[in-house]
Amino acid sequence: MLNFPIAESFSLFLVSNHLFDYRKPTFNMKQRILCGVLFFTGILFLAAQNDYPTNQQINQRLQSLNNDRTTTLTSLVKTEGGQDIWVLKIGTGDLDNKPAIAIVGGAEGFHVLSVELALQFAERLVSNHKKALETTTFYIFPNMSPDAYAQYHASLKYERRGNAAKVDHDRDGSVSEDPYEDLNNDGLITQVRVESPLGDHKTHPEDARVLVKANRNKGEGGSYQVYSEGVDNDKDEKFNEDPAEGIAFNKSLTYKFPVFEPFAGDYPVSQPESRALLDYLFDQWNIFAFVTFSPANNLSEPLKHNAQEAKKRVVASMLEKDVALNKMVSELYNKTISQKAFQQDNQGTDGDFFQWAYFHFGRLSFSTPGWWVPEVKADKPENGEGEEKPEKPKEKPTVTKESNFMAWADREGLTNVFVPWQTVTHPDFPNQKVEAGGIKPFVMHNPPYAMVDSIALEHTNFILEFAKMQPKLEFHNVKVEKLSGGLSRITADLYNNSPLPTHSEMGEKSRWLRKIRIDITKDKEEVLAGNTINLIDKMDAFESKTMSWIVKGSGNVEIKAGAAHAGFAVLNVKL
């Protein structure tokens, strides 16, 4: 049975040059389209999308989203590669003064799933969940790496991070002088292995397709040298160290910026797209949280608290109270998302976006890859409990990311994820056996497109559930007492009816979050006690604060309390 994506927004797209051909019965492209057309024609839709969209298709989907009355689509800038950096702002009413969540996709260009997840969130939100807009505003940045993303659909496909800027990654004075080469002419950059007693790799004991590092500590010798697919163009004995790509968005922001490393550049935020995004974000005072789809994961498990690093002047650990918030949101995530965490060991990398949003922008910040290769458990040994143990405990099988992936692909019947090793001639190893092959690019980070639908559905639900937790200011226990001589005392409790504080511990430090401001609309001369303007640094989860004023005169008084990222509560009092 063909498993076509069932998205809420159907558009007819040209089927692009696709990478995945995972399905058990292996149809070729044309057959599949034909099949799809036959299958769906009678049912209304022509759901022909069976691969991740091209940049052009993304633009079309955004344009069609822009037809909705709740959305505004804006291009922040064009990248060096000529692609738009889009923001889709979704909201109703006084949308700049409602707490907002920003959704970011395409932090990494090779992580094509992330773009689809951001897009589908927007599509599902607009089609099915408009009610959420009554309280929350959403900013969708579907793709921060469109230049790199395009490599997925290019004639030569490889996992690309950098944009189209010209960068001398190895800092030798020549730009992009050692790019990849497709030695076996399959349109994919995989790996080459060179048979050599000097090699530090060997074949995996359980899966000969996969290479593992020889364990020198256990006295293992290697039999292969392993390189990325290409030649050493500049004869510096490094392979493909200066590829034809530029700066990686997710390695070039200010938090722990890895200066002078490849893909990072000479100083942080050097690229038009990162500057445009940050400039825009610094003007949106209502964002209280970010959900970034990127390889880092602090949703399956929260970030850890390191008291020493948190105390340093240059803070290098999430602060204690914020770790507790992270934990609470992680619990929600694990409740909403069916996939169990496996090998989710990336909790942030230097210069990345999601850590920037927390450490340097003071917002709650969450990241998830959206999908990962599930754990494939080895077959259980025959002997059951209570039986005699074998004399020698069987050595634990080596599970690497690659071997687990291949086992999973086998289990799922994905037949098109591996390029069999094939002998090629290689100018740098003229007298040695050189083979090109290995796991195809993209497939370890992005599931077959047919799986995306359910992933997007679950993540949409997670974000919507999370939005319900947002800070919510309310007035309670309002009292007006008449004093003599035309004076009144107004008393009210300001209450944050939310499990989240209005300011994270980090947010409280940041100048880029406003304080909670309470205004009473009365002339200064008529307010005898309590100021016309009051500022509160933060309101904790479920915290209430009693406020009171003595005012002169009669009529209506409006009291307004809040901040853009926490929303506003308004109280009308008749004197």
Add this chain to the structure above:
Amino acid sequence: MRNRLYTPFICFALAIVSIAEISAQEKFFRAIGTPHEPKVEVSWNRYNTYDGVVDIMQKIAKAYPNLTRLESIGKSVEGRDIWLLAISDFKTGNPDKKPAMYIDGNIHSNEIQGAEFSLYTAWYLTEMFDDLDFINELLKDKTFYIVPTINPDARDNYMKEPNTPHSPRSGMLVLDNDGDGEAGEDRFDDLNNDNHITMMIRKSPTGRFIKDPQDSRRLIRVEPEQQGEYEMLGFEGVDRDGDGRVNEDGIGYYDPNRDWGWKWQPDYVQRGAYKYPFSLPETRAVADFVMKHPNIAGAQSYHNYGGMILRGPGAEEDLDTYNREDIRIYDAIAKKGEEMIPGYRYLVVYKDLYSVFGGELDWFYAGRGIYTYTNELMVSYLYFHKNEGRGNQEEELKVDKYLTFGDAFVEWEEYNHPQFGTIEVGGFKKNFSRAHPGFLLEQDAHRNMAFTIYHGYHTPKLSVLDVEEKNIGNGLREITATIYNERLMPTHSSQDLKYNIERPDYVALSGVNVVAGMVVENADFNIVKEQTHNPQKMEVENIPGMGTVKVRWIVSGGGNYSIKVDSAKGGLVEWKK
């Protein structure tokens, strides 16, 4: 007949010329060290607004077209051009390929004299080019990139609008400083309309101050058991927004000197940081220029005040960045500077001043490998040749009594304040204490310039010292070239080498067929390192200061050849046989 007609005219013309000559000779006598009868007349005992700065730059550029290039490197927040003068002998090679010294001033808008010191440097170099062999040779070898003000908007605001000696410091973007959602809603108010923001005091039975009976300008604290007469109310201002605070949200606030791209930190770590490195157009303009001019090997930034020659690191966390080899060069230049500028001390920012992340000098050095100083101009020493420290009120009152005769102080005067009632307004003017009084300006400008000339002089100077040729049989020759750097600075600072900030130096051989190329690491014992890829263009990672590098080729066939040295920070040198 004709002759007779013309003669009187000729005589008359000659008379005019000689009168002019005579009058100059009679009226002026050359002072050593100063351009005599400069083409561009400038008074070095006053300050210039932005228009004044640009006017002087344009006059210099017009008077010396073969020595200058005037260019705008970008626009400020309010759209003013940020002007740069490139100064070099344009007839001896491309100035953007010569080793260069970059100088800027006024990053903090209230620290104004950096612009005048920079301008003085541009003026002196151009006016002295024909007079002094040293300057003549300097401009043949080097380029000076001079940007007098990198904060032009707020420079004008400081001068033209009411300010304290410390404001605005930032540029003219107006931020929300008190977190109330409004930006710049409670600024200073010039109550007495004198264009200076001075102090407010008020008579009060609970005040802890009295006016000094010896000197009424001065408020002195009374003894704990004594009754005072006055209380202090801070800088001139009113509570404009009714939040019970005065002057809490003015122009800015951010600090352009916390906006640079080395180990930048956000505002909660480093107060004054803006959004991200180079998020201000003024600093971005400088950064873009520096990125495009890898020939800059030395740099100077002018601030005020306190009489300091500062180097990084700005923060203790960055201590490891400044390594011993580079500190040796920093020390050599700055210690000479201490001699040239009496009263100034050579200090390290993080331990002798305060902690700074994202400062300009750290980015220039750590981010670009450029040896860079910040001078804190103006020092108490210049008043009475005693170092009384910053903001010494006793000394300042004395200066204004005996040297400036009351020009620096606004006498206390009553004013009716909307919130405080009857108060008195007065105090030192904004252009006193941090800014030099006019009579001290030229001397200090000259001395600081001399320091930057010394600094610029010691950017690398390369030559092909020696070329040895040896016949090694089979039609092969061995050619060994010695490249010499006759100045203190290497072509790559050790910070540069650590990160490969700048490309290697190239030593290229042309005209003959190269069989092999190598760098000679030890000539005595013939220890060499071969370069297999592209050996006709040898890559040399560094040419050390006051040192040499030897490059060797094995070539086949006869014929003449040439050797080209191409170093980003060391310039271009060619040798021909």
